[in-house]
Amino acid sequence: MENQIRIVSTKKLLEPQKQTLLNANFSVVENDFIAIQNKDFTIENSNEYLIFTSKNAVESVLRNKKVAEIKTKKCFCVGSKTKAMLEQNGFQIEAHSDYAAELASVICNSYVKNSFTFFSGNLRRDILPDAMTLAEINWQEVQVYETLLTPHKIGFDVNGILFFSPSGAESYMQENRIEDEICFCIGNTTAEALKYATPNIIIANQPTVESTIMKCIEYYKN
Missing domain, CATH: 3.40.50.10090 (Rossmann fold)
Incomplete structure (x- = not known):
């Protein structure tokens, strides 16, 4: 036409x-x-709360043989589909938002004394990590996947x-x-x-x- x-x-x-x-x-x-490539990683000694900002991170963590060990911990996440995937696989959601900046505000205003493990990709944005660091929150990052450009x-x-x-x-x-x-x-x-x-x-x-x-x-x- x-x-x-x-x-x-x-x-x-x-x-x-x-x-x-x-x-x-x-x-x-x-x-x-883009293409997503999962990485090998360990999830022992994770902190009090878990953070996911994409479905790709959730999918990679679910592949880990020891994922059952962290399902008792509540999650913070970005995006409705990330939230849905976590809930479908037995995780409990403490807080979620559509954008990382909004989630950072929730964490830095109400959870400054808690600790977090952030499951991320290699090209993740700096907004959430920078906010937690500035607020002197105890957090660690575990890179669980890589984003590859496929133009x-x-x-x-x-x-x-x-x-x-x-x-x-x-x-x-x-x-x-x-x-x-x-x-x-x-x-x-x-x-x-x-x-x-x-x-x-x-x-x-x-x-x-x-x-x-x-x-x-x-x-x-x-």
């Missing part, structure tokens, strides 16, 4: 997610611009690009230049990674893939 909106997704979408775009009569091209060259014109992480944005820009395309971002930190590349940034109402897709559809249908 000559005037069909063409969208690039920087991660492979679930079939219902992709179908939502197709039902809106969009053309969809999808590639995984792809997009050799055709597109109207919009869906971005779901700062690393995904970085990977996209390694092989592609952003010009007039509209960039739909899952959240503020992802948008931050694009601020020097383009002014054409729209942030989802909620930090979920589904909300990002709906924001894209709303933009082109209005």
